[in-house]
Amino acid sequence: MADPEATIGRRKFIGAIAATAAVVGLPKSGRTEQLRLPSPPTGTTPSALARDEAFWSEVATNYDRTEGAINLEHGYWGKMAHPVQDAYIDATRMVNAQNSFYARKQFAADEQESVRRVARALGVHADEIALTRNATEAIHNLIRQYRGLADGDAVLYADLDYPHFKTAMQWLEHARGARPIELTIPPRVNQAEIFALYRDAFDKNPDLKLMLLMHVSNQHGLVLPVARIASEARKRGIDVICDTAQSWGLLDYQVPSLQVDWAGFNLHKWIGSPVGVGALYMRRGSLQNVAPYPGESDPGDALVSTRVHMGTANFAAILAIPHALDFHEAIGAANKEARLRYLRQLWTDEADSMSHIELLGGLDEESWTGMGSFRLTDKRTAEEVTALQQRLEQEFGIFTVIRKGLSSGYCVRVTPQVFTTPDDMARLVDALKRLA
């Protein structure tokens, strides 16, 4: 299965970094085995490969396993695969040794290479991307620097949006005199229903100027029909900030398919980079309504880089971006999406027929991802759901997380990763049965 061409040495750096590292004889990451990128068998489809345990157990050898629990909470951040971790550790050593001599002379070119790789993977131009430290930085800058609001204009978000972005949208009331509107999306819903809810909100609020639009909800993994909603918003002159923090790498897509002008990503969830890397996307020609970061200047409204000011950031994490993308692309985005959906179906298909369990998320497969949420039927308070999460952990050794934010109440989120096994999911199903 392994492709000899895909063998990568521990010291594989991008361009000039390799030269620098070689010249100064830097310490090594310490791993003794040769690392190989995953190489899916030829002639298979993502849905067939999703059930190929030999392939996925090979992929899993690239990750260290969580000790002490079956970890089904991978929506927080993604674990680095060994080749990425080694590249990151080696880059950390190199940057620390070379210090300003590297950072002042070479880093800008290496950072640009990382930007190009992000842009290529997202299917956009490099000048439409600025690196950030996380998705929050990208989305907060878009909200805070938005300059298209007049006093009393309405701004829209939904109950299933990321909690800190909801509060940032609410902040626009005090900061700009805007009128925030929260849309409630039912806990289980399909693509047509979601679109209809947004369209109705547009109809009822003709003074809407700005909206936050989630691609995949961190509450229960629900996928929103972003392209349809954004196209409808565009017709009505509503600017859209798209939260793609949870979707890139969980789903296989490129930015143009979303039909949005602005989006905020991270690479430390489903792309598997070190923690501390995100990206702001702004389509060419769409910058006028978002002011430069305070103190930055962009008279032509053409430079995405002026919408962010990171200051000194983690050089090594940025250098590890191409390695994370190499690993992600070696598995294949479509293969990863299919495997994660398959692992989710292993528990949601069973849970759907348990009367003591309420599932939250999609009603149709298009609205589902690899993530999902549940609670005990009619038990949706913080105390009840915390007790449920604790029982799963203490009685069954399964680690999950509670999510708050949905109008319908709290839930427990379940998020497998590419190294999660069907046996892990079977343990969850067994636990769900015993919760009756």
Ligand SMILES: Cc1ncc(COP(=O)(O)O)c(C=O)c1O
């Ligand atoms: C949907 C969603 N948006 C935004 C964020 C924030 O991402 P980051 O931690 O990269 O800022 C998260 C993180 O969990 C998320 O799930």
